[in-house]
Amino acid sequence: MKPAASPEDLHKLFVEALNLGDVDALVALYAFDGFLMARSGPARGIRAIRKALSEYVAMKPTIQLTTRRVVQAGDTALLLADWRFHGTTSDxxxxxxxxxxxxxxRRQPDGSWCYLIDLPNGLD
Known part of the structure; x- marks a missing residue:
């Protein structure tokens, strides 16, 4: 999967990768020092993010996402989106x-974008 050329691409690529069950493509969207507030708790750093995303992929999910807002300032962007997730637990x-x-x-030195902080449920 190609890298995100813009902040908006992150949402599109995330949906594609999750719906395909492609953990590697999902992980590639995150900064090495990123943070994901996962279902199982905070995931800090790429190893913890991979583990958390693997748990989502194991549910063989489908996700729909609508980007509501993107605010960019230089090499940093804030994104807001509405999403719906459907999957199946191991039982x-x-x-x-x-x-x-x-x-x-944040924008990377190569011009691509990655998630630095991901709060799927916003501030809840």
Whole structure:
């Protein structure tokens, strides 16, 4: 999967990768020192983020996401999106949830963008 050329691309690429179950593509969207507030708790750093994203992928999910707002200042951007997630737990139970996410992204030296902070449920 190609890198995010803009902050808005992060949302598009995240949806594509999660719906395909591609953990490597998901992890590539995050900064090495990034932060993800996962279902299982805070994930700090790329190893913890990989573990958390693997748990989401294990649910064989589908996600829909609508970008509400992107505010960019230089090499930093704030993103806001509404999302719906549907998946299956390891014991066969259905998971359906939705929320409004807040993310902070930063531009990398190569010009691509990555998530630095990902709060799927915003400030809740």
């Amino acid at each position: 066969g139970g259905n998971v359906s949830t939705s929320g409004t996410s807040i993310e902070v992204a």
